[in-house]
Amino acid sequence: MNRARNVTICFALLVVLIAMAPVIAIAPVWLAPQLVMIAVALMLLLLPSLPEADFLHSLTIFRPLAVAAALPAAWIILQIVPVPLGSIEHPVWRSAAAALPEITWGHVSIDLGSTLRGLFSYLSLISLAFSTCVVTRNRDRAETTLFALCTITTFIAVELLLFRQFPLHSGNSQDAPDSLVALAAFGAILNLAFVVRTTERHDARARSSRTYVGMLLLGAFGAALCLTALFLSTTYNVVIATGFGMAVLCLVALIRRLSLGRWTAATVSTALVVAWGGIVVLRSAANPAVSPILRFAKNDSPDGGAATLRMLSDSNWSGSGIGTYQALAAIYGEAARSAGESAIHTIALMALEWGQFGLLICFFLLAQLLVILERGALRRGRDFFFAAGAAASLVTAFFEAYCDNSFTDITVQMLASIVVGLGLAQTTGRHAA
Amino acid sequence: MTNDRNRPRIALFCMALLLGWFAIATILAETVAPKAQQISQDLTLVDSASNASMVAWLAAVAPLRGDLLADIAMAQAAPAVNRGRSPASSEIIAARELALASARQSLALAPHSSSIWLLTAMLQNEARPSDSNAEVLKMSYLTAPADMSLVPARLAIATASAALADDELRNLVRGDIRLILTRRPDLKATIASSYRRGAPGGKAVIDDVVRSLDPGFAATLR
Numbered sequence: 001m002n003r004a005r006n007v008t009i010c011f012a013l014l015v016v017l018i019a020m021a022p023v024i025a026i027a028p029v030w031l032a033p034q035l036v037m038i039a040v041a042l043m044l045l046l047l048p049s050l051p052e053a054d055f056l057h058s059l060t061i062f063r064p065l066a067v068a069a070a071l072p073a074a075w076i077i078l079q080i081v082p083v084p085l086g087s088i089e090h091p092v093w094r095s096a097a098a099a100l101p102e103i104t105w106g107h108v109s110i111d112l113g114s115t116l117r118g119l120f121s122y123l124s125l126i127s128l129a130f131s132t133c134v135v136t137r138n139r140d141r142a143e144t145t146l147f148a149l150c151t152i153t154t155f156i157a158v159e160l161l162l163f164r165q166f167p168l169h170s171g172n173s174q175d176a177p178d179s180l181v182a183l184a185a186f187g188a189i190l191n192l193a194f195v196v197r198t199t200e201r202h203d204a205r206a207r208s209s210r211t212y213v214g215m216l217l218l219g220a221f222g223a224a225l226c227l228t229a230l231f232l233s234t235t236y237n238v239v240i241a242t243g244f245g246m247a248v249l250c251l252v253a254l255i256r257r258l259s260l261g262r263w264t265a266a267t268v269s270t271a272l273v274v275a276w277g278g279i280v281v282l283r284s285a286a287n288p289a290v291s292p293i294l295r296f297a298k299n300d301s302p303d304g305g306a307a308t309l310r311m312l313s314d315s316n317w318s319g320s321g322i323g324t325y326q327a328l329a330a331i332y333g334e335a336a337r338s339a340g341e342s343a344i345h346t347i348a349l350m351a352l353e354w355g356q357f358g359l360l361i362c363f364f365l366l367a368q369l370l371v372i373l374e375r376g377a378l379r380r381g382r383d384f385f386f387a388a389g390a391a392a393s394l395v396t397a398f399f400e401a402y403c404d405n406s407f408t409d410i411t412v413q414m415l416a417s418i419v420v421g422l423g424l425a426q427t428t429g430r431h432a433a
Numbered sequence: 434m435t436n437d438r439n440r441p442r443i444a445l446f447c448m449a450l451l452l453g454w455f456a457i458a459t460i461l462a463e464t465v466a467p468k469a470q471q472i473s474q475d476l477t478l479v480d481s482a483s484n485a486s487m488v489a490w491l492a493a494v495a496p497l498r499g500d501l502l503a504d505i506a507m508a509q510a511a512p513a514v515n516r517g518r519s520p521a522s523s524e525i526i527a528a529r530e531l532a533l534a535s536a537r538q539s540l541a542l543a544p545h546s547s548s549i550w551l552l553t554a555m556l557q558n559e560a561r562p563s564d565s566n567a568e569v570l571k572m573s574y575l576t577a578p579a580d581m582s583l584v585p586a587r588l589a590i591a592t593a594s595a596a597l598a599d600d601e602l603r604n605l606v607r608g609d610i611r612l613i614l615t616r617r618p619d620l621k622a623t624i625a626s627s628y629r630r631g632a633p634g635g636k637a638v639i640d641d642v643v644r645s646l647d648p649g650f651a652a653t654l655r
Contacts, residue, residue, distance in 0.1 A: 030463050037456035044449035048442040059441055080497070095575060096544035099568035100553075103541055111543040113498035120455045127448055327545035333579035 006049040011135050011144075013043050017128075018148045018418060022156060025179055025411040032410045033117070037124040043131040054137035061372075061424050062130055068368040069126055071361045075354070076119040079108040079321045088318050092331070108355075109321020110328065118322030118353075121410070125417045132421025142386060143197070145422055149415065150194050153187025154222040157229035160184050177233065178298070182406030184229045185242040185396050186415060191222035192246055193389030196253050200382045237283060237296045237403045244276055245396030252377045252388040265378075297344045298404045307332055308344045311352055319355025328352060342408050346401035349408055369420060370394055376427025383426045390423020462495035467508035469500075471548050472555070474585040474623055478511040488535055499543025506535035510552055513559065521559075529556055547577030555590050567599035574605040584609050585623035592627045592635025603638055610642040614650075621650060628654045 017039050024032045047055060062069075082105035083089050085097055089106025097103040109115040136142040160180045198215040230239050251272055255265045287295045293312065294305050311332055320328045325343055343349035350359050370391055377387035397407055397416060406412050465487070470478060488505055495501060510532035513525050521529070533556045536549050543549075550573035554566040570591055577583055591597060591606045613620045628639045644651040 031460065034456040034460050037452045041449040041453035041456065044445050044452070047445055055441075092544050092576070095572060096540065099550070099572045100537060100540055102537060103544070110545045111499060113495075113500055113542060116497045117459070120452065123448065124452050127452065324545070327543070327576075330547065330577045330580060331545065331575070 003049055003051075006046045007051070007135075010043050010046040010050060010131070011141055013039050013046075014132060014135055014145065014418070015148050017414065018145070018152050021152050021183070021411050021415055022159065024414065025409070033121050033124070036128070036410060036414050037120065040124045040128045040131060043135075044127055047131060047134050050134055051137075054134050057137060057428065058130060058134040058425065061133060061427060064372060065365075065368060068365040072358070072365060073119065073122060073126075075358050075361055076115060076122060076322055079319065079358075080112055080115050080119070082107060090318075090320055107321070108318045109324060111321060111324045114323030114327075115321040121413075122322075125413055128414065128417040129421035129424070132418045133425040136422050136425040139383065139426075142383070142422060142426055145418070146190065146194060146197065146386065146389075149419065149422075150187065150190045150219070150222055153183050153190055153415070154225055156180050157184040157187050157226040160229040160233050161225075163233075178404045178406040179409035179412050181230065181234045181238060181404065182397070182400060182409070182412045183415060184226045184233075185238065185245070185400060186393050186412075186419065187226035188223050188230065188242050189245045189249060189392045189396060190389055190419070191219050191226060192249055193385045193392070195219035195223065196249065196385040196388075200385065204382055235298050235403060238298070238400055240279060240283065241396050241399035241403060244399050245392040245394075247272060247276075247392075248374075248395050249385070249388050249392040252374070252384060252391075255378065256384060293348065293402075294344060296402045297348075299344050304344055308348050312348060315352050315355065317355050317357045319351075319353050319358055322353050325349055325353055342405040344405070345403060346405050346407040349405060350401075366394060366398060372427060373420075373423050376424070380427060381429060383429070386426035387423045390419050393419045393423075458494040462491050462498060462501055466491060466501040467504045469504050470507050471582060472507075472514070472551060472586040474589075475626075476514060476555070476586060476589055478507055478514050488531075488538075492538075497542050499539045499541075499546065502535055502539035502542065503546050503549045506532050506539055506549060506552060509535055510556060513556065529560060532556055533560065544572070545576050547573045547580060547583055550576060551583060551587055551590060554594070554596075558590070558594055558596075562595065565596045565599070566594055567596035567602045570594065570596055571599075571602055571605065574602075574608075578608075579612070581612075581617060581620070584612065584617075585620060585627075588613075588623060589627045589630060592631035592639060594635070595632065597632065597634045597638065606635075606638055607642050610639060611646065614643065614646045624650075625654060 017036065020035075024035065027035065085094055085104070085106045087106070088108060090108060090110050092110050093103065093106030097106070132145070136145050160177070163177065163180070195216060198212065198219055202212040227239075227242070230242055251269060254260070255268070260268065284292060284295050290297075290305065291309055294308065297305070307329070311328065343352065347359075350362060354362065373387045373391035373394070377384045377391060380387060393416065397412075401407050407416070472478060488502065491498065491501055491505065509528060513521070513529035513532060516525055533553065536553045536556065539546065539549050540553065550569055554569040554573060557564065557566050557569060570587075573583070573587055588606065588609050591602065591609075597603055597606065610624060613624055624639060624643065628636055631639060640651065640654065643654060
């Protein structure tokens with residue numbers, strides 16, 4: 001009885017988190033991550049009382065990711081711990097030590113409090129992905145979660161269209177639309193996954209055609225709405241990034257539908273990657289006056305771009321600490337501050353805050369996630385669309401990271417964690433793990 | 434075997450406690466800490482209640498938060514900063530020492546805060562006028578060279594300080610004056626007020642730069 005109640009509470013917390021996404025997007029910057037953290041802590045407390053098999057299977061699914069997921073946390077801790085002056089610390093500590101005799105050690109991070117908050121945010125996102133995985137091992141709950149994600153992201157796409165018509169938004173004027181754009185991009189992919197799911201269920205259970213067509217139209221309408229919002233509110237580069245993600249989902253569906261052999265599937269996948277490369281090169285060539293790293297950026301202010309390049313050229317392998325972009329931009333003067341409260345795009349921000357080594361660690365985690373999700377999608381039975389949708393969302397997030405700073409927003413990070421957790425949960429069947 | 438099965442559950446429980454504690458501590462600390470403020474153009478701060486026990490409490494519940502300690506230092510410094518030229522009582526001296534300690538503690542956690550370097554320079558200058566604050570003032574310039582909200586207070590503090598004997602600092606002060614004259618002429622009044630309050634060395638620097646860039650304005654300074 002208690003166990004059933006705990007499952008219900010845990011699942012309700014997950015759905016509430018998804019439903020609260022638009023509220024979290026406009027909550028004060030210091031409050032939003034804490035609200036997510038409290039919800040995740042409650043979910044973690046309830047997890048052990050969920051069905052034993054789901055819990056153990058989720059542990060098995062996460063085991064190959066353990067090292068890749070622990071590395072970023074270890075890296076952030078390294079940015080906080082004291083190091084001898086003259087070693088790997090940020091240069092500002094050396095200057096500070098000359099002015100204040102009590103500073104005898106340096107740190108990689110220039111703001112230990114912000115970096116500590118970054119560490120806890122990261123831990124809460126990993127925990128959220130794991131909690132989602134345990135809760136959505138059950139297929140019914142997984143489908144409800146997918147439906148909730150589709151609904152909220154489509155609602156956000158409508159919000160984006162309304163913002164375009166009635167620009168009432170105030171406050172984080174730069175960040176909020178970017179985060180809404182990223183969520184609309186996820187919406188296009190998830191709605192497509194919903195369409196695939198409807199087709200799969202129809203094939204398997206032969207439901208009445210009226211329900212089938214209704215659900216199919218619902219998903220297609222959601223995807224069309226999200227794509228329309230993207231076309232009208234953002235740059236073509238973000239739309240292309242969304243297209244890349246949708247292509248991943250379509251590719252997996254195609255491989256499964258046509259029962260392609262291993263080598264044929266590999267050939268088609270390679271052709272897709274080559275096509276992506278061609279599109280990236282063409283888009284890059286269209287903007288030759290700008291530095292290659294900034295060619296896809298939505299914010300193309302020359303001052304902001306020049307300041308970002310100056311910061312990037314001075315950055316080193318260890319970075320300035322997670323959550324320190326604004327402090328770093330202040331050191332670089334007016335031009336860097338004029339670029340906005342956040343960096344020109346997520347990759348630039350990560351290169352500055354995480355450092356080149358930290359960026360590599362994150363790419364490693366992303367690559368491992370993609371491999372596990374893709375492998376799961378190809379091996380899984382009729383529920384493959386969960387893992388394929390999650391992989392597609394990650395591909396879009398990766399390419400969009402070169403276009404805007406949406407992935408630095410807690411709402412986008414939270415929904416991405418839930419999508420990944422959902423995808424990982426369904427990489428294996430309940431009896432197969 | 435049972436221990437192996439329980440280990441993930443214990444890890445999850447610990448993680449839940451850790452995340453819950455951090456989130457609640459952060460919310461409490463952000464709610465309790467005084468509002469962030471900067472030293473105004475006339476070198477005053479908004480007076481708000483803050484004491485030593487609050488610093489100790491915040492340091493315990495929200496560790497490493499240099500930004501919150503900075504807000505506390507600003508609040509603690511208000512009585513000492515706002516007294517103007519009136520003689521310092523023992524309470525004022527105690528408030529100044531407390532604020533200085535909080536400011537230094539904040540800088541040891543977040544040395545990028547230009548306004549706290551400036552506050553430290555100001556308080557150190559009052560506590561020990563004979564000591565040079567050149568390095569502390571230079572940090573204020575290096576951590577936010579173009580923050581126009583800090584320029585007026587920084588110019589006033591630097592030009593009144595004996596630290597201006599330092600060549601590098603003198604060049605940085607010249608840069609601030611040039612910045613006002615060329616890009617923010619609406620802040621010219623701050624140059625005039627810094628000239629009035631300034632030490633002889635500070636007046637000479639202001640006079641020198643203003644005369645070369647805006648002779649008309651230089652004539653009104655004297």
